[in-house]
Amino acid sequence: MLALLAARQSGCNEPLRVRRAESTRRVLNLELNKDRDVQRIHGSGVNTLDIDPVEGKYMLSGGSDGVVAIYDLENATKRLQYTCKAICTVGRSHGHVHKFSVETVQWYPCDTGMFTSSSFDKTLKIWDTNRLLPAEVFTFEGTVYCHHMSPVATKHCLIAVGTKNPKVQLCDLKSGSCTHILQGHRGEVLSVRWSPRHEHILVTASADSKVRVWDVRKASGSLIVLDQHNGEIAKSSSEAANTAHNGRVNGLCFTSDGLHLLTIGTDDRMRLWNSSTGHNTLELYSGGSDVNILAWIPDLGRTGVENDESKGSETRTPQNCVFQDEWSSSDDEN
Numbered sequence: 001m002l003a004l005l006a007a008r009q010s011g012c013n014e015p016l017r018v019r020r021a022e023s024t025r026r027v028l029n030l031e032l033n034k035d036r037d038v039q040r041i042h043g044s045g046v047n048t049l050d051i052d053p054v055e056g057k058y059m060l061s062g063g064s065d066g067v068v069a070i071y072d073l074e075n076a077t078k079r080l081q082y083t084c085k086a087i088c089t090v091g092r093s094h095g096h097v098h099k100f101s102v103e104t105v106q107w108y109p110c111d112t113g114m115f116t117s118s119s120f121d122k123t124l125k126i127w128d129t130n131r132l133l134p135a136e137v138f139t140f141e142g143t144v145y146c147h148h149m150s151p152v153a154t155k156h157c158l159i160a161v162g163t164k165n166p167k168v169q170l171c172d173l174k175s176g177s178c179t180h181i182l183q184g185h186r187g188e189v190l191s192v193r194w195s196p197r198h199e200h201i202l203v204t205a206s207a208d209s210k211v212r213v214w215d216v217r218k219a220s221g222s223l224i225v226l227d228q229h230n231g232e233i234a235k236s237s238s239e240a241a242n243t244a245h246n247g248r249v250n251g252l253c254f255t256s257d258g259l260h261l262l263t264i265g266t267d268d269r270m271r272l273w274n275s276s277t278g279h280n281t282l283e284l285y286s287g288g289s290d291v292n293i294l295a296w297i298p299d300l301g302r303t304g305v306e307n308d309e310s311k312g313s314e315t316r317t318p319q320n321c322v323f324q325d326e327w328s329s330s331d332d333e334n
Contacts, residue, residue, distance in 0.1 A: 037083045041069040050115075052107040053151065059084070060115055062102030067091050068117050070129070088132055096134050098123065103144065109151045116159065118144040124161055124171065138171050138178065142188070150194035158216065160202050162189030168204050170216060182214050184222050191251045195275065197258025203275075205249035210242065211263055213278060224278035226263070228271065245269060 007013040042063035050060045051073070059071045068090040075082050090097050100120035108114035114135070118124040120143050126136040142164030149159045157173035168182035168189055187207030195201035202214045212222035226244040245265025252263045254275065261273040272283035 035081045036075075037081075038071060039083055039086050041086050041089055042067055047101060047103055048105050050106050052112045053109055054107075054111055058087075058107075058112055060105040060107060060117075062105040062117055062119075064101040065092070066098040066100055066102055066119065066121075068098070068102055068105060068127075070115075090127075090132065094132075096125070098125070104146050104148075106147070106149055109149060109153075116147065116149065118147045118161065120144065122163075124159065126173065136173070136176050140169065141165060145188060146191050148192045148194055150199050151196050153194070153199040155199060156216075160192040160194065160204070162192045162204065162206075164188045166206065166208075168192065168202075168214075180219075182212075182216070182222070184212055184225075185210060187248075190249060193252055193254060195258050196254050196256065197275075203252060203254075203261060205244070205252045205263060207248040209245055209247060209249060209265070211244040211249055211252060211261075211273075213275075226273055226278050226280070228280050230280050244271065244273075 005018065038059075042061065043065045045064045046061050047064055048060075048062040052058045052060075057072065057074050059073055061069045061071065063069075069086045070088050071084045072087050073084050098117065098119035098121050102117055102119045105115060105117045108116070113129050115127050115129060116124065117127065122140050122142065122144055124138040124140070124144060124147055125134040126138075127133070128135045138161070140161065140163050144161060144163050146162040147159055150156070158179070159171045159173065161169040161171060163169065166183075166185040166187055166189065168185070170179050170181065171177070172179045182202075182204070185204065185206040185208055189204055189206050191205040193203050195203070200215050200217050202216055203211060204214065205211045211226040213224040213226070214222050225242050227242045228244055228246075229241060244263050245267045246269075247266035249263055249265045252261060254261055259275060260281070261275045262270060263273065264270045272281045273279065274281060
């Protein structure tokens with residue numbers, strides 16, 4: 001790091017390289033907190049976690065035992081070492097517990113009075129937190145792998161659901177029914193994410209190696225299919241065109257500002273994409289095997305990829321017209 005700083009001071013390195021090196025150093029030095037522990041509730045593996053976006057005080061967990069638990073993360077004892085206690089659980093004795101593994105849990109984005117959970121038992125449940133009873137239950141034909149509710153939506157209450165069926169299901173909380181489906185994938189849908197920047201933009205990842213970007217207001221199919229080759233002919237016949245990864249796409253997530261998208265696949269690679277154009281930024285990260293969850297950590301700051309794009313303006317893909325009305329240069333951090 002000292003060598004990088006010295007090279008930066010002498011003008012040999014760009015600021016972007018130093019920022020990336022510092023972000024990488026922080027991530028590699030992450031350690032488990034030795035002072036904070038979480039009460040053990042699940043009898044087997046924990047598949048999913050979610051911290052409420054309003055207070056950041058309560059955490060949901062879902063396990064392969066079908067149990068859902070809510071924890072209070074606040075240190076009420078004010079001691080250095082403490083254990084986060086579970087304040088309530090939907091255990092095996094609960095009348096509405098999931099029969100099989102819980103794959104996704106999510107707090108309602110506006111308050112902690114409601115949360116959602118989906119399971120291999122082919123159901124998506126909308127829970128009343130105070131009563132700890134399901135207010136609505138959506139049942140599907142195939143195994144449910146994932147679901148997601150938009151963190152910024154004001155004009156709709158849709159929950160996107162990915163199942164073993166290649167069709168993406170959209171469930172409406174207002175009507176209590178599946179309003180419509182999105183067709184295009186040819187394999188099970190393994191991950192779905194709403195954009196934190198545009199309330200009608202949804203991204204889905206599938207076992208067919210494709211990542212699709214949708215505008216749910218349109219019935220004409222997906223807006224963009226991410227291509228790891230950026231439209232160029234694959235150098236090898238074994239590499240399929242218009243695929244995001246060479247294998248199943250297990251997970252995806254947006255950066256906190258919604259400008260970029262991260263995807264990870266069974267090819268042990270993680271890729272960074274421009275979420276407006278669908279352009280592969282060619283930032284390639286080697287991942288471990290059997291990884292299917294991604295989470296963006298906003299505290300590390302942006303990597304500054306948008307600055308790189310401005311330098312290569314002559315080769316930059318034109319911005320998709322769907323997003324032009326809401327994008328501006330005021331989002332740059334300088």
